[in-house]
Amino acid sequence: MAEPEVEVRRSKRRKQTVSAYRDGDKIVVLLPARMSRAEEKRWVADMLSRLQRSETRRRSPARESDEALAERCRELSARYLDGRAEPRAIRWVPPMRTRWASCTPSDATIRVSRRLRDVPGWVLDYVLVHELAHLLVPGHGAEFWKWVKRYPKAERAIGYLEGLSAAAQLGRTLDGDTD
Ligand SMILES: [Zn+2]
Numbered sequence: 571m572a573e574p575e576v577e578v579r580r581s582k583r584r585k586q587t588v589s590a591y592r593d594g595d596k597i598v599v600l601l602p603a604r605m606s607r608a609e610e611k612r613w614v615a616d617m618l619s620r621l622q623r624s625e626t627r628r629r630s631p632a633r634e635s636d637e638a639l640a641e642r643c644r645e646l647s648a649r650y651l652d653g654r655a656e657p658r659a660i661r662w663v664p665p666m667r668t669r670w671a672s673c674t675p676s677d678a679t680i681r682v683s684r685r686l687r688d689v690p691g692w693v694l695d696y697v698l699v700h701e702l703a704h705l706l707v708p709g710h711g712a713e714f715w716k717w718v719k720r721y722p723k724a725e726r727a728i729g730y731l732e733g734l735s736a737a738a739q740l741g742r743t744l745d746g747d748t749d
Pocket residue numbers: 700704709710744745747
């Protein structure tokens with residue numbers, strides 16, 4: 571991953587505490603106003619590595635391999651789709667120009683862009699549930715969304731992916747078809 575942009579904000583009200591959070595592509599570090607440049611440097615480096623460690627922990631184990639991805643699909647199908655979605659093959663593929671993932675219902679195969687390897691696990695889970703649901707219902711009609719919305723974080727994940735697309739200015743949609 572590229573070095574993130576860092577914005578340091580100093581606050582007079584802040585006496586001791588240092589905190590940091592991600593705001594889109596940027597990382598905001600909040601520091602007390604009375605802190606030396608040397609201390610600032612040390613704290614910023616420290617907060618960045620802490621934040622990255624916690625974000626790495628939240629990534630999905632499914633990112634490790636095609637087998638791990640298939641295993642995650644079995645779990646998600648069992649949990650949200652009554653075990654009815656059974657892909658014949660699922661694999662990570664090199665980044666696609668306009669899609670995060672795709673599904674070919676005729677031969678029950680699913681491909682997931684490697685660009686999604688570093689998103690939080692709950693976002694990747696949404697993408698997998700979405701593609702698995704296409705094995706039950708093609709297109710994006712009401713019947714399709716009824717299945718997908720069984721995944722509780724669907725709305726949040728859709729928002730996350732929209733933000734990611736906008737940030738990358740790629741106009742990428744989930745799997746190419748608009749609705
Ligand atoms: Zn779709």
